[in-house]
Amino acid sequence: MIAVDSYELNDGNSLPAVGFGTVSLRGDDGVAVMRTALESGYRLLDSAVNYENEEEVGQAVRTSGVPREDVLITTKIPGRHHEYSSAVESVEGSLRRIGSEYLDLCLIHWPNPSVGRYLEAWRALVDLRERGLVRSIGVSNFTAQHLRAVIDDTGVTPAVNQIELHPYFPQAAMREVDAGLGIQTQSWSPLGKNSAPFGERPVSEAAAAHGATPAQVILRWQLQLGALPIPKSSDARRQRENLDVFGFELTDAEVAAISGLARDDGRLFGGDPDVHEEM
Numbered sequence: 001m002i003a004v005d006s007y008e009l010n011d012g013n014s015l016p017a018v019g020f021g022t023v024s025l026r027g028d029d030g031v032a033v034m035r036t037a038l039e040s041g042y043r044l045l046d047s048a049v050n051y052e053n054e055e056e057v058g059q060a061v062r063t064s065g066v067p068r069e070d071v072l073i074t075t076k077i078p079g080r081h082h083e084y085s086s087a088v089e090s091v092e093g094s095l096r097r098i099g100s101e102y103l104d105l106c107l108i109h110w111p112n113p114s115v116g117r118y119l120e121a122w123r124a125l126v127d128l129r130e131r132g133l134v135r136s137i138g139v140s141n142f143t144a145q146h147l148r149a150v151i152d153d154t155g156v157t158p159a160v161n162q163i164e165l166h167p168y169f170p171q172a173a174m175r176e177v178d179a180g181l182g183i184q185t186q187s188w189s190p191l192g193k194n195s196a197p198f199g200e201r202p203v204s205e206a207a208a209a210h211g212a213t214p215a216q217v218i219l220r221w222q223l224q225l226g227a228l229p230i231p232k233s234s235d236a237r238r239q240r241e242n243l244d245v246f247g248f249e250l251t252d253a254e255v256a257a258i259s260g261l262a263r264d265d266g267r268l269f270g271g272d273p274d275v276h277e278e279m
């Protein structure tokens with residue numbers, strides 16, 4: 001089994017360097033895929049209320065043979081539950097569906113500025129952490145302005161900001177904002193989902209130089225940027241490949257060349273958190 005590095009958060013808890021994305025993994029097949037991920041060595045499963053697979057996450061952990069306390073489970077509060085009591089109920093519902101007494105990490109999924117109630121969801125998360133129902137609290141798809149608003153309102157800094165981050169969209173400015181505030185950046189769609197830049201020259205050249213696959217190079221690049229990726233794969237071999245990224249190091253020039261693949265229109269589906277809404 002592959003041993004995965006871990007990173008300390010601003011609340012003293014830790015996150016594995018590479019987690020496992022679970023979007024679209026549902027039903028018995030979804031449970032089986034998550035279980036192979038746990039057998040391969042993943043110790044972080046990234047779910048969300050909107051993925052409609054929290055039962056499957058709980059079942060995968062319970063049937064994996066890995067003790068619950070050795071696995072971290074992330075879920076996310078959707079936009080329709082930002083009102084304070086609705087956010088509390090959302091987390092309580094997640095706990096029931098997962099079948100756990102606590103969440104390791106809970107994020108506000110999107111800021112949904114048109115709803116204008118993400119501050120209430122954040123206050124709820126602060127209180128849920130006090131009650132011991134959530135160990136670490138964070139946000140997803142937050143910009144500098146959203147981060148400042150929640151910190152100014154509560155004095156509590158999110159532990160994590162999970163944002164879109166891949167070679168076509170390396171998020172240099174947001175990484176700097178997160179780092180400046182002591183927030184750990186986590187990368188969603190770290191491989192670029194269905195538009196993986198595996199054939200791009202900086203990626204293929206680094207892969208050849210290090211005897212690695214293009215996916216491993218991209219995930220290693222993420223780590224060297226200080227961002228923690230959560231790749232998803234339904235295939236056991238690719239799951240192991242994506243976890244096996246601790247045996248080589250990219251040069252500064254290789255990191256810079258991959259970052260140079262950034263495009264102005266690099267977002268996967270136009271998910272600009274200032275305007276994109278997900279309920």
Ligand SMILES: NC(=O)C1=CN([C@@H]2O[C@H](COP(=O)(O)OP(=O)(O)OC[C@H]3O[C@@H](n4cnc5c(N)ncnc54)[C@H](OP(=O)(O)O)[C@@H]3O)[C@@H](O)[C@H]2O)C=CC1
Nearest residue numbers: 021022023046188189190191192193215231232233234238
């Ligand atoms: N907070 C947010 O708003 C968001 C969070 N997320 C989270 O991020 C996770 C990861 O993002 P996701 O969108 O799934 O995309 P990824 O960037 O993880 O890419 C997944 C795709 O890449 C393929 N793939 C995986 N590994 C390899 C490999 N080694 N070689 C070749 N192809 C590979 C997979 O195919 P196959 O399965 O066949 O291997 C799948 O088609 C999600 O599952 C979810 O948990 C995602 C979007 C938004």
Ligand SMILES: O=C(O)C(=O)[C@@H](O)[C@H](O)C(=O)CO
Nearest residue numbers: 023048050109188269271278
């Ligand atoms: O997967 C997630 O966490 C999402 O937020 C997705 O809904 C993502 O935004 C997407 O795939 C939209 O097409």
